[in-house]
Amino acid sequence: MDRTAHDPHQHPLSDEPRVTIEMGGDNIVIRSTPAIDQAYTNALAHAVDAASDTDTVVVIDPDPIRCDDSFAHRNPGATRAPCTRHRSCRPIALEVVATGIIRIATEHTWWYIDVGLGRFCQTDSTIDVRFLHRGEWTPVIAVCITPTMISALTHENTQITSTRAHDERLLATG
Numbered sequence: 001m002d003r004t005a006h007d008p009h010q011h012p013l014s015d016e017p018r019v020t021i022e023m024g025g026d027n028i029v030i031r032s033t034p035a036i037d038q039a040y041t042n043a044l045a046h047a048v049d050a051a052s053d054t055d056t057v058v059v060i061d062p063d064p065i066r067c068d069d070s071f072a073h074r075n076p077g078a079t080r081a082p083c084t085r086h087r088s089c090r091p092i093a094l095e096v097v098a099t100g101i102i103r104i105a106t107e108h109t110w111w112y113i114d115v116g117l118g119r120f121c122q123t124d125s126t127i128d129v130r131f132l133h134r135g136e137w138t139p140v141i142a143v144c145i146t147p148t149m150i151s152a153l154t155h156e157n158t159q160i161t162s163t164r165a166h167d168e169r170l171l172a173t174g
Contacts, residue, residue: 017033018032018033018035018036018037018040019031019032019033019036019040019043019044019115021043021044021047024059024069024072024073025073025074026056026057027056027057027058027059027072027073027074028047028051028056028057028058028059029058029059029061029072029073030044030047030048030058030059030060030061030115031061031062031066032044032060032061032062032063032100032115032116033063033116034063034100034116034117035116036099036100036115036116037099037100038096038099041096041099041100041101041102041115042096044060044102044115045093045094045095045096045102048060048094048102048145049093049094051145052090052091052145052146052147053090055146055147056146057144057145057146058144058145058146059071059072059142059143059144059145060113060115060142060143060144060145061141061142062114062115062116062117062118062119062140062142062143063116063117063118066141067141067142067153071141071142071153072142090147090166091105091147091148091164091165091166092105092164092165092166097112097128097129098129098130099116100114100115100116100117101113101114101115101116101129102115103126104145104150104164105164105165106122106150106162106163106164106165107162107163107164107165108124108162109122109123109124109162110122110123110124110125110126110127111150111152111162112127112129112132113140113143113152114129114137117137118139118140118141119137119138119139119140120137120138120140120143120152121136121137121138122160122162138152138154138160139154139155140152140153140154140155141153141154141155145164146164147164148163148164149161149162149163149164150162150164
């Protein structure tokens with residue numbers, strides 16, 4: 001293949017952004033594409049972790065179905081519960097587990113969010129995502145992340161919510 005020719009379907013040569021990070025009201029809105037690479041996955045994880053330090057809501061809006069701006073810009077009051085149960089209200093940092101996939105610890109499960117393909121999976125323990133069957137993933141329209149909560153809006157307009165794990169869980173399992 002001639003590497004000098006521009007093929008718009010070949011992501012490494014594309015000028016289109018793989019991730020955009022913008023403000024939507026008081027929220028940080030991260031919109032990704034299937035072309036997300038490792039560097040953009042790392043940037044996304046750092047942006048979510050940094051937002052946790054400022055008590056800011058992050059809305060991850062993956063392809064292929066975009067959430068509307070009214071959802072991305074809203075104040076999700078139910079997911080902004082104050083942290084009163086933990087010595088440290090800093091949640092456990094996100095982990096990048098594969099290109100386009102982040103892992104978030106909740107109090108009882110682990111969430112895997114595939115920001116490139118717009119899907120997530122909950123498991124009882126940490127796993128290697130390469131062994132997840134396609135049917136184990138749930139398509140999502142958006143994922144809202146706060147320092148205390150995580151919430152996924154599915155294609156069926158169902159909202160799945162969990163409380164994020166904090167430092168004590170890391171000490172108990174580590």
